[in-house]
Amino acid sequence: MNGIEIRQITDKRGMDAFVGFYYDLYRGCEYAVPYLRSDELATLDPRRNASFECCEAAYFMAYRGGKPVGRVAAIINHRANERWNCSTVRFGWFDFVDDSEVSAALLHAVEQWGRSKGMDKIVGPMGFTDMDREGMLVEGFDRLSTHYINYNYPYYPQHIESMGGWVKDNDYMEYRVAIPDVVPDKFRKVAEMVGRRYNLQVRKFTRRELVSGGYGERIFELVNATYNDLYGYSHLSMRQIDSLIDGYIKKADLDLITGVVDMNDGGRLVGFGVTFPSISRAMQHTRDGRLLPLGWWHVLRALRWHHTDTVDLLLIGVLPEYRPKGANALIFNDLIPRFRRHGFKWAEAMPQMESNEHVRSQWQYLEAEQHRRHRCYRKTIE
Numbered sequence: 001m002n003g004i005e006i007r008q009i010t011d012k013r014g015m016d017a018f019v020g021f022y023y024d025l026y027r028g029c030e031y032a033v034p035y036l037r038s039d040e041l042a043t044l045d046p047r048r049n050a051s052f053e054c055c056e057a058a059y060f061m062a063y064r065g066g067k068p069v070g071r072v073a074a075i076i077n078h079r080a081n082e083r084w085n086c087s088t089v090r091f092g093w094f095d096f097v098d099d100s101e102v103s104a105a106l107l108h109a110v111e112q113w114g115r116s117k118g119m120d121k122i123v124g125p126m127g128f129t130d131m132d133r134e135g136m137l138v139e140g141f142d143r144l145s146t147h148y149i150n151y152n153y154p155y156y157p158q159h160i161e162s163m164g165g166w167v168k169d170n171d172y173m174e175y176r177v178a179i180p181d182v183v184p185d186k187f188r189k190v191a192e193m194v195g196r197r198y199n200l201q202v203r204k205f206t207r208r209e210l211v212s213g214g215y216g217e218r219i220f221e222l223v224n225a226t227y228n229d230l231y232g233y234s235h236l237s238m239r240q241i242d243s244l245i246d247g248y249i250k251k252a253d254l255d256l257i258t259g260v261v262d263m264n265d266g267g268r269l270v271g272f273g274v275t276f277p278s279i280s281r282a283m284q285h286t287r288d289g290r291l292l293p294l295g296w297w298h299v300l301r302a303l304r305w306h307h308t309d310t311v312d313l314l315l316i317g318v319l320p321e322y323r324p325k326g327a328n329a330l331i332f333n334d335l336i337p338r339f340r341r342h343g344f345k346w347a348e349a350m351p352q353m354e355s356n357e358h359v360r361s362q363w364q365y366l367e368a369e370q371h372r373r374h375r376c377y378r379k380t381i382e
Contacts, residue, residue, distance in 0.1 A: 004069070004105045009059040015044060018059055021071045022095050023288035031144055032151040033280045037289035039247075043132065044073070044093075050239040051128035054079035056117075059093070060109045062102050070096030070103065074110040075128055076117055080234035089114025089381075091124035092132070095152070096159075103159040111381050123169055123232070123378045125150060130233050131244060135172045135351065135374025136160070143371050146312055146348050147279050149174070150374065160377055169378035170231045172351030173360065178367040179311075179339045179347055183332070186365040190326040191333035198325050202334045203259035203269070207250075215259070216245040218269045219315075226317035231353060231376075248314075251303065252276065255342075256311065258334045260318070260327050271318035273331040275339075277302050278310035278348060309345040328362060 009018050019040045026032040044059065046052040055077045062070035073093040081088055091110045096102045111122055126134050133150045138157045145151035160166050183191075194200050210216040220241040227233045236244070249257075252274065260271035282302040286295030301307040318327045339347065351374055352359045363370075 002101055003064055004101055005063045006105055006109045007061050007063060008109075009061055014061070015041060015059070017068060018061055018071050018093075019044070020288065021061070021068050022093075024068075025095055025097070026151070027288075029151075029153075031142060033145045033147050034283050034286055034289040035147065036283070036286075036291070038291075040289065043128070049128065050237065050243045051077075051132075053237060053239060054234065055128045057128070058113050060106060060113075062096065062106050064099075064102070069099065070106050072096075072106040072110055074113045075126070076114070076119065077128060077234050080129075080232055083234055084232065086121065087119045088121045088123055089117065089119040090126040091122060092127050094125050094136075094156075096156075098153070098155045100159050100162065103156075104163055107160075107163070111379075115381050120381050121378060122381055123376055126232060126376060129236065129240070130227060130230070131236070131240075134232075135170075135376050138171075138373050138375045140174070140372030143176075144280055146350075147283055148312065148314065148350060149372075157375065165379045165382075166377045167379070168375055170376045171354040172374040172376075173354055173370050174351050174372040174374070175349040175360075175363050175368045176371045177313075177347040177349055177363060177369075179344050180336060180366065181340065183336045184365045187329045187332045187336070190329035194326045194330060199263040200270070200322070200325070200327055200330060201261055201263055202330050203261045203267070205254060205257060205259065207254060210249050210252075210254070210257070211245060215269065216249045217241055219249075219259070219272045219274065220244055222269060222272055222317050222319065223315065225319055230356075248274070248276075253303070253306075255338055256335070258331050260322075260330045262322075270322045271327045271331060272315070273313070273335055274315040275335065275347075276312045276314050277306050277342075277344075278308045278312050279303065280310070281308060306342045306344070309343070310348055311339055311342075311344040311346075312348045313350055315350075323358065332362075 042048040057075045059073050075090040125136050137152045141154045224235045256275040258273045261267045262270050279302045282298035285298040
């Protein structure tokens with residue numbers, strides 16, 4: 001394709017270039033949030049990412065005239081393919097200059113690799129699992145991103161939609177929510193009612209309970225149960241859960257984690273809310289996603305001392321049989337006053353499927369704006 005060279009990345013130097021391409025492409029963009037470089041390298045490394053127990057991947061970069069102009073990861077999640085009875089290769093880490101020949105060449109490389117593995121469909125952007133970033137930004141280009149979602153320039157969806165053969169497979173919607181001064185009556189009254197009627201209670205945790213006492217595992221077992229039927233989901237294994245506990249729970253502010261337990265069932269955990277102070281602005285102070293020399297200070301100020309006006313609603317889940325009972329109201333009834341005490345003015349609700357009307361409907365009781373949308377695309381491999 002007019003001088004475009006596609007190279008498969010297989011060594012450390014190549015992976016440094018693969019990860020570094022994003023920072024070069026988005027340097028100076030006021031809405032993009034640099035990803036932590038060490039986390040990116042670990043996620044892409046088969047020796048360090050527990051997802052490789054059910055996944056395989058290949059990484060490609062595009063060059064023109066010896067200069068890097070794009071990158072993409074090709075991923076097969078065998079557990080997800082078995083769960084959904086499909087033969088699908090995913091594409092992720094998809095970034096490129098505004099040149100349609102480059103984007104087409106990169107996706108063609110994923111298709112060829114997927115075909116060689118017996119795959120008949122290509123979908124994305126997706127990661128190894130649902131715990132990775134998913135979807136291409138199609139609305140909200142002028143809004144600050146978060147550390148947990150993809151940001152891309154407006155020309156990305158223009159490229160893929162002009163190629164032919166690609167169709168929308170799934171949309172995710174994100175909301176920016178104003179933290180109210182007091183808990184809305186809807187949440188407060190429902191929380192009081194479910195406490196009396198069903199004997200459901202809020203449960204706060206110690207670090208020991210979450211890390212080594214089993215509650216961290218129970219939270220992610222609930223993730224498996226509550227996310228089971230969501231688009232493309234594959235169950236987290238114990239090794240993956242241990243990795244998530246190490247990567248997230250150990251760093252969490254415990255005041256911002258809430259559980260819901262059923263006292264009629266021996267205090268069984270039936271719902272959870274895991275929230276983090278936003279580090280979006282803090283990460284913009286890093287040097288291309290590196291914490292040294294001074295990036296660590298900005299991230300620490302956000303995570304430990306809450307020098308941010310925004311909290312990220314990272315994971316919220318309630319077992320299906322407890323949703324009609326209003327168990328989610330207990331989570332918000334507990335967290336909203338804590339958000340106010342910590343000085344948060346806004347909450348970023350992480351991506352929710354467009355079709356998940358039950359989850360999206362809860363924002364009607366708050367001052368919320370749907371301000372971003374991400375899309376996954378699908379194409380048949382011919």
